[in-house]
Amino acid sequence: MERVSMKNFFRRFLPEKKHFTGVDIGIDQIKVAELEVVDGTPEVTALRMRPSPPGVWSDSFDEEGLVQVLKEVLNPDCREVITCIGSEKTVCRIVRFPRMSEKELWSAVKLEVQKYVPTPAGQLVIRYVRLDRAGEGDGGKRTGKPAEAGVGQRLQDVLLLAVPLATVYQYHGIFSRTGFTVAALDLQAFALWRIFGRNTPGNTAMVDIGAKTSHFVLLRDGQIRFLRLLPAGSENLAEITKELRRSLDYYSTHEKISVEKIILSGGISNPGDLIENLNGNLRIDTEVGVPDVDFTGDELYDPAYAVSVGLALREVAGSGRV
Structure with missing residues (x-):
């Protein structure tokens, strides 16, 4: 008898998501890309841009002003968004570690992050991604056997990510006040890799x-x-x-x-x-x-939308979720 995972079991009964929205909030402009999966192929259906409120993401900026702009630029028919945290708020480093189990690597990552961030680990969201293998880093949530090294391979490059927990709450809170839900927080680097680098x-x-x-x-x-x-x-x-x-x-x-x-x-x-x-x-x-993605209707690609298109592609099957 064929064994079916619980995830695949529920997929048979739940509708597959086909609409995705990427939101790139820069200090100068807010860029939004809407994407729809048609017959298994992602197509960009809308691109919109608005000026960002003055001082956005500074220590004291007008959050209400950002909420109002987001209400203007976002499509109320697509209530989930994928956005990214600005690099100014993120610690992002590539570090070379010996090969080890996920449990050992997770401990090493937390220690390494403290070298760059004075904030206690309990007040940070910490993740990592192994860069020398395909697929998604599991963020230290699993344990397992050490990865087998190839001939001459004794080290591995790992991308470390650390964001203040307060910043994550701030992002979710701002979008919540607009009536939208943040489905995922990503990095600009991953969005660019998704459309140009894979x-x-x-x-x-x-x-x-x-x-x-x-x-x-x-x-x-x-x-x-x-x-x-x-x-x-x-x-x-x-x-x-x-x-x-x-x-x-x-x-x-x-x-x-x-x-x-x-x-x-x-x-x-x-x-x-x-x-x-x-x-x-x-x-x-x-x-x-130029991203290898179809643009429908009157939409024409503008290089300013690269990150927002890459964000929208994050949850599309086969598009390289990192």
């Missing part, structure tokens, strides 16, 4: 340009190997080249690997000029990324 061969850098900061994510054969928040954005594009060179040189020195391609997204008003600048100064092929 099947990218070789050594590729993804750069998502914000108003004041930019996200730099380096991939090796489709796996995240390095990430950094660059202190330069669309308000000072002249600094992008310098910060990129610094990050590329650091990675090349430590990993002895050179980047072959740069994929751009985010707020790029003059992509041609930026591409020409990066090609000339870094000698690396550079292009504006």
